[in-house]
Amino acid sequence: MTKPVRMTAAAIKKVKEIMESQDPKPAAVRLGVRGGGCSGFSYSMQFELEKGAMDKEYDFDGLKVLVDGVSAMYLDGIVIDFVSLMVDGQSGFKFLNPNVKSTCGCGSSFSA
16 A cells, blocks of 8 residues: 655654653554644644544554545655754754645645
8 A cells, every 4th residue: 555655764763752651652643734824734743542434544664653534635745754953952843745835934834
């Protein structure tokens, strides 16, 4: 099965790290798109205890990733990375989406 999303090794490692610190420990991470933000859509990542009936499930090196059907349309081809900037000590997840037509100035929302 072709995965609509790709995750770098750094992103997988960081999500697994965060999941290990949660109580109760989540079963999966949900990747999604929701309406809102300056440009129309924003990305979401949240932990889930169980898979929903309409979710597609993908495995990334033992990390279960859930994507709902609507979000899959907007996430098709996306690469999720985790970056840590040595200059200012900031770090976070970066979404590289080939379907994005524009982004907002703050970088947290997009239009497709």
